[in-house]
Amino acid sequence: MENSTETTNKERIITRLDDTIFQGKVSETDGVDSNLSQKYRMTAKNVNVYYSETHAIKNVSLSIRENEVLSIIGPSGCGKSTFLRCLNRINDIVVGCRITGEIMLDGVDINSGELDVVELRARVGMVFQKPNPFPKSIYDNIAYGPRLHSMVNSREETDEVVYSCLRQVGLLSEVEDRINKSGTELSGGQQQRLCIARTLAVKPDVILMDEPCSALDPIATAKIEDLIDELRTEYSIVIVTHSMQQAARVSQRTAYFNLGDLIEVGDTGEVFTNPKHKLTEDYITGRFG
Amino acid sequence: MTGWTLVLLVLALSSVFYFLAKRRSLRVATTVGGIHKLHSAPRYYGLVAALLFAVPAMLVLGVWLSIDQNIVLKIVLTEYFPELNWESQVDVNWLTSQIQILAQTGRLENIENSEVLNAAADRYQYLTSLSETLRNASVLALGAIVSFIFILFISARLKARPIAETLIQCLLIFSSLIAIFTTIGIVLSVLFEAISFFRIIPFTEFMFGLEWSPQIAIREDQVGSSGLFGSIPLFTGTLLIAAVAMTVAVPVGLLSAIYLAEYASPNVRSFAKPALEILAGVPTVVYGFFAALVVAPYLSDFGAYFGLDIAHESALAAGVVMGIMIIPFVSSLSDDVITALPQSIREASLACGATKSETIKKVVFPAALPGIVGALLLAISRAIGETMIVLMAAGLAAKLTANPLESVTTVTVQIVTLLVGDQEFDNPKTLAAFALGLTLFVATLVLNMTALYIVRKYSEQYD
Amino acid sequence: MTSRIEVTSSGSHWDTAAFKRRLRRRRAAEKRFKWYGIGAVLLGIFFVLMLFFSIAINGVGAFWxxxxxxxxxxxxxxxxxxxxxxxxxxxxxxxxxxxxxxxxxxxxxxxxxxxxxxxxxxxxxxxxxxxxxxxxxxxxxxxxxxxxxxxxxxxxxxxxxxxxxxxxxxxxxxxxxxxxxxxxxxxxxxxxKRYFTAGDSREPELAGLRGALMGSFFTILVTLAISFPVGVAAACYLEEFAPRNKFTDFIEININNLAAVPSVVFGLLGLAVFINFFGLPRSVPLVGGLVLSLMTIPTIIIAGRAALRAVPPSIREGALALGASKTQTVIQEVVPLAMPGMLTGTIIGIAQALGETAPLLMIGMVAFIVDVPGGPLDPSTVLPVQIFLWADSPERAFLEKTSGAILILLAFLIAMNIVAVIMRRRFERRW
Incomplete structure (x- = not known):
């Protein structure tokens, strides 16, 4: 893509966008502040993140609606992963990381003592850039969360959760015969779907995905993208991606970050075809990054 | 001239040969039209000449030093004491020492100078000085001849640099072979004596006998003086102390490793980790002192207070102090294993809603388990091979018991006590030490190899 | 984005009292576990302090x-x-x-x-x-x-x-x-003053450490003279020249294993090989030094190889590209850069050797020797063995003498380790 001229590049994206719109993936009701009936799952208000001296996120306000896929794009180092990692406070374990502002999950500030971080992380699941299954069996990988939270109390219940999650991510037929083998023995794409299944097993409200396909080949990527689309009916999904094509394919809304600033957020179709901001336009047309 | 002056002389002379060869190469260079016409830089000619002088000289010196005493003694003894029984180590050693003392000081204390001894001493002195002269001459001559021939052959086309490099490589290879020589030396030295031990005491009796009292064998006139060499009480004693040590070291070492790797802030870590590692640098004799003179009396008093009879040389005191010694060993090896785990699996667990301790117990610890097991095996090997603590704080009498409040003895204690003092290499008491050494070596070897294998296999997993 | 419509959690699991109760329990377990860790670290540090204080309290009297x-x-x-x-x-x-x-x-x-x-x-x-x-x-x-x-x-x-x-x-x-x-x-x-100038004695008030200190000095001198060149040479060969094959693997296994062989076994080796086979005299620093160098060499090799591995390949490539031979490159370019690391390893190995006792007992350095040795071939004892001998003496006054000797030994070891740490800090990040 990088080698193509600007115009062909833009054309290509637009063609793809048209395809996705025709497939009905972008909801008509979508739009900034346009429809109040849309429920917000999470809202971030004036969030700032500092790593020691670096100001990584600058006054960002962004909402995540129910049953939508929100993609966050931007050049590397723009803070998109950092923002994502604030949403389930996984950034807490980074030494020297400081957050100000307000992030609400269903009306409760996640950084106040009101919501235990354990509950927060159970309700806001996360899938990481590199597939990171535990060095345990496939079964135990998925059963890990439910067992932790005592969501299952018998072998039968555990079986049910494990198999339904495997089925949901389309992995069941592939691994049925080796469900007690180590999760690390699967292929990269299978591992990533296992990680998604592991997240689903805790029955989260929101799923955060941090470049989930960057370590995968195109076929595995396609499978994950289809999966994301299916999951949208049950969950809110935030996906960070460096691939604009992916953002266009899977998300309803897109946010563009640059150097820690939220530059623009809106309907995916709108952002890609008619960006309001010069920086966004430069980025999606390939003039930058 | 003593061996030391000879070594210094060899070094001095090899630098002389360095300059001789270098000068000759420079002279050759002027005849062919400059230094750049030489195959190698002049210093390489010098280096080869110096090496060719020093290496053969040192080799001859080493061989000579290691055998001349034995040869001289053999000559003297066969000449003057033809009726000497060579089988009897005691007689040979006694005669040898008498002759040597006589030769060095000219007189013997408490013993009248016999004519034969005096003559033998004179002969010994003469042969020793003859051997020394011959040694000095041959060492210097051989080096000089080899080096001189090389200097004669110096020409513009002589490839001095490759020769020098080959010689250096040979030295390097020889150095790395020392590790193998050491292992072979250990195996042979314990194996031979152990075999002669098993000729006297059957292997099965040693391995499965329940009583150990080697001291009986001292009096040779005693009927049935073979002593009792059943090593089971020694092994149980060793294992008992090692078990006590591991009960102290494993929880403390492992938990502190986990705390330092997972919880502690960088500041705490950078202070506490070296503080714990101080324990690893303390010599074992210090721990022995600590165990015998600080911990053991305290434990004894403490036990008496509760009506417990804790022996002054209890397995508990030795074991606890040994455990303290092993703490840094367990903690730093486990720390390496735990920190080697990728951060991503911790994040995965936290993202599932696990607390930190749940992450550690359910993900980090199981994943690190193979490495930790390897570390623990190394620690056990360390514990059963430890000598000074048990020598100073544990008992001497072998007792078959599992009670840590009683006094037990260990394999290493017996090895040392059997060998300190006069040794007679035809006595099962002395040889038993080597048989014990063999079992100790084999046991630690198996533990170390297993541990290294596990650790290596484990570290490959997360590369 | 100002308006916010709240939705109830889809998974009612989180709102149940049972979950909240379990969460409290899990939080308590978390806190407990953390305290176990802190307790373990504190216990370890307590052991360090107890060891040092008990010895220091007993030992200062020895200097008076x-x-x-x-x-x-x-x-x-x-x-x-x-x-x-x-x-x-x-x-x-x-x-x-x-x-x-x-x-x-x-x-x-x-x-x-x-x-x-x-x-x-x-x-x-x-x-x-x-x-x-x-x-x-x-x-x-x-x-x-x-x-x-x-x-x-x-x-x-x-x-x-x-x-x-x-x-x-x-x-x-x-x-x-x-x-x-x-x-x-x-x-x-x-x-x-006598404590530092006299040899050993049966009388506590006359006993001094000079003999043991000189014995340790000569022993360590021999150890250093043998183990440093051999260790560095072996590290160079194994890291820079050796082909990767079964034989070099075997050498490596040997080295790793030797580093973990009990020290008392090295004593058996010294007794059987140096004293019985080669007929070297008993109780002398030369034999002690030989045995200790065999124990120190693996440590130096392992540290030396790590130091050589830390030298970036670009330096070797640079030298080779200028036409230097492999040997020249290693000796003139790589080894000098790796030298601080090698020296650090050597100091640590020598510090270990200085504290070693068991193997020296077996080669007769445990004898009662009054005279201060004048060279590596004079019968002598070493500092740790002196500690062992004094600790065994019944006289109460030797307790203080022993602790004093331990303080001196620890002072040497701490000084050596501090030098090693400083060297490592100073030369660690050069590239």
Missing amino acids: QTQIQLDIYFDPTEISEANLYSANYGKLVKQAMYSQFPEVTKRKEKRQLSRMVSVGSDVMLQNLVTADPSIVGTTRSLWFPIDDSFDMLYKNDFGRNSNKGGAGLISKNQLGWFDTLVEQGKIESRFN
Whole structure:
């Protein structure tokens, strides 16, 4: 893509966008502040993140609606992963990381003592850039969360959760015969779907995905993208991606970050075809990054 | 001239040969039209000449030093004491020492100078000085001849640099072979004596006998003086102390490793980790002192207070102090294993809603388990091979018991006590030490190899 | 984005009282586990402190010695040119002692009185006279070490209560005289110079560390002279030249394994090979050094290889590209850069060797040796073995001497380790 001229590049994206719109993936009701009936799952208000001296996120306000896929794009180092990692406070374990502002999950500030971080992380699941299954069996990988939270109390219940999650991510037929083998023995794409299944097993409200396909080949990527689309009916999904094509394919809304600033957020179709901001336009047309 | 002056002389002379060869190469260079016409830089000619002088000289010196005493003694003894029984180590050693003392000081204390001894001493002195002269001459001559021939052959086309490099490589290879020589030396030295031990005491009796009292064998006139060499009480004693040590070291070492790797802030870590590692640098004799003179009396008093009879040389005191010694060993090896785990699996667990301790117990610890097991095996090997603590704080009498409040003895204690003092290499008491050494070596070897294998296999997993 | 419509959680699981209860339990478990960790670390540090304090408290006394001031008349009738070395110097000391207490006349009491001064006092006088015969005929006021039981009495009142510990060692009479002397200011605690200048002795007040220190010095010298060149050479070969094959793997396994072989087994090796096979003398630093170098070489090789591995390949490539041969590159470019790391490893290995005891016991360095060794072929002992020997002595006063020796040994080790740490810090990140 990088080698193509600007115009062909833009054309290509637009063609793809048209395809996705025709497939009905972008909801008509979508739009900034346009429809109040849309429920917000999470809202971030004036969030700032500092790593020691670096100001990584600058006054960002962004909402995540129910049953939508929100993609966050931007050049590397723009803070998109950092923002994502604030949403389930996984950034807490980074030494020297400081957050100000307000992030609400269903009306409760996640950084106040009101919501235990354990509950927060159970309700806001996360899938990481590199597939990171535990060095345990496939079964135990998925059963890990439910067992932790005592969501299952018998072998039968555990079986049910494990198999339904495997089925949901389309992995069941592939691994049925080796469900007690180590999760690390699967292929990269299978591992990533296992990680998604592991997240689903805790029955989260929101799923955060941090470049989930960057370590995968195109076929595995396609499978994950289809999966994301299916999951949208049950969950809110935030996906960070460096691939604009992916953002266009899977998300309803897109946010563009640059150097820690939220530059623009809106309907995916709108952002890609008619960006309001010069920086966004430069980025999606390939003039930058 | 003593061996030391000879070594210094060899070094001095090899630098002389360095300059001789270098000068000759420079002279050759002027005849062919400059230094750049030489195959190698002049210093390489010098280096080869110096090496060719020093290496053969040192080799001859080493061989000579290691055998001349034995040869001289053999000559003297066969000449003057033809009726000497060579089988009897005691007689040979006694005669040898008498002759040597006589030769060095000219007189013997408490013993009248016999004519034969005096003559033998004179002969010994003469042969020793003859051997020394011959040694000095041959060492210097051989080096000089080899080096001189090389200097004669110096020409513009002589490839001095490759020769020098080959010689250096040979030295390097020889150095790395020392590790193998050491292992072979250990195996042979314990194996031979152990075999002669098993000729006297059957292997099965040693391995499965329940009583150990080697001291009986001292009096040779005693009927049935073979002593009792059943090593089971020694092994149980060793294992008992090692078990006590591991009960102290494993929880403390492992938990502190986990705390330092997972919880502690960088500041705490950078202070506490070296503080714990101080324990690893303390010599074992210090721990022995600590165990015998600080911990053991305290434990004894403490036990008496509760009506417990804790022996002054209890397995508990030795074991606890040994455990303290092993703490840094367990903690730093486990720390390496735990920190080697990728951060991503911790994040995965936290993202599932696990607390930190749940992450550690359910993900980090199981994943690190193979490495930790390897570390623990190394620690056990360390514990059963430890000598000074048990020598100073544990008992001497072998007792078959599992009670840590009683006094037990260990394999290493017996090895040392059997060998300190006069040794007679035809006595099962002395040889038993080597048989014990063999079992100790084999046991630690198996533990170390297993541990290294596990650790290596484990570290490959997360590369 | 200002308006917010709240939705209830889809998974009602989180709102249940059962979940909240479990969460509290999990939080408590978390806190508990963290405290276990803190407890373990604190316990470890407590052990370090206890070890050091118990030894330091016992050991500082060793550097001080209780001495008695006596006016010695170098009686010309006792000492003459002919008997400078055989005169009855002990008599001079005794007479000086008797003159302190003229009222003591009974033979038994006189003997008790004379026993309060160290038995080594006569040798001190002999040394004074032989060094300067002109003092014969004069009276000098001199300080003598007091017998060890009185040293203990003065330092920590040990043995005053006669039914405790040192029963029978100090009689009522002696106690009285002693207190009188203390009142007169004739008894004083002074710096124990002898502790550093004398060899070993059966008498605690005369025993010094010089022999052990020199023995350790020669032993470590031999160890260093052998293990450093061999270790560095082996590390260079294995890391830079050796092909990767079964044989070099075998060498590597050997090295790793040797690093974990119990030290007492090395003692067996030294006894069987160096003493029995090669016929080297027992109890000498040369053999001790040989055995310790075999133990140190693996440490140096392992550290040396790590240091060589840390030298970036670009330096080798740079030198090779300029036409240097492989050997030149390694010796002239790589080894100098790796040298700090190698030296650090060597210091750590040598520090270990300095504290090593068990293998030296087996090659006879455990003998009681009074003379200070003058070279690597003189019979001697080493510092840790001296500690072992003294720790075994029944006299109470040796406890303090032992702890003092440990303090000196630890001081050396700490100094060496600090040097190693500083070197590592200074040279660690050069690229």
